[in-house]
Amino acid sequence: MTVVCGFVPTAEGRAAVRAAVDEASRRGEDLVVLNTTRGDAPVDPRFATQEDLDELEAMLGESGVPFTLETRGNGPNPAADVVALATKHDASVIVIGLRRRSPTGKLIFGSTAQQILLDADAPVLAVKA
Template sequence: MTILVGYTPTPAGDAALTFALDESDRRGEPLHVLNTSRGDKVVDPRYADEEGWAQVRARLEEAGVEFHLDRRIDDRDPAEALLATAEDVAASAIVIGIRRRSPTGKLIFGSEAQTVLLEADCPVLAVKAPRT
């Protein structure tokens, strides 16, 4: 089994990665870290650049966990790509980062996170970034 992390270069993405590292150690399972973009924008702030992706690799190597990094342009939205990857790697759990929202934002919650939470066939752990 594998723990799948939906990573974005944001405080919420860093919180998800931190939690997933702890979960990997606790369960003794490898990590599969997915960072994806549809590629339909000139700049997608959710897609890790080379330097950021190298920092993720260094962090995982330092932690000493077994891992696979998966950064790609995908024509599916990130939630669909995450769910498909979860199936492909037989994920035991999915870890996603969520951000704090305004009262109106809470009503909508976020379509990608909501899709993952409702459609995943395995447990989903939604992690918030620490307050700054």
């Protein structure tokens, strides 16, 4: 089994990776981290730059947890990418970050997070920064 983590280069994304490393270590499982967006860097700020990925890879390497880092851009549905990856790897848990929301925004987590929560077969651990 594997821990799958959705990553975006934000405080919430980094919190998700830290929680995913903790989960993978505690469970004795490998970690797969995915950065996926609807666009590329000029269009979508959630697309990790090479500098973001280098920083992430260094942090993961220091963790001692076996990991794989994947990136996908220009996908029509990042949530579906995360859920499909979790299914492919028989994930024991999916870890995602959530950003702070206004009282109105709390009614809906956000389209990507909400879709992962609704569509995933594995449990989802949602963390804040």
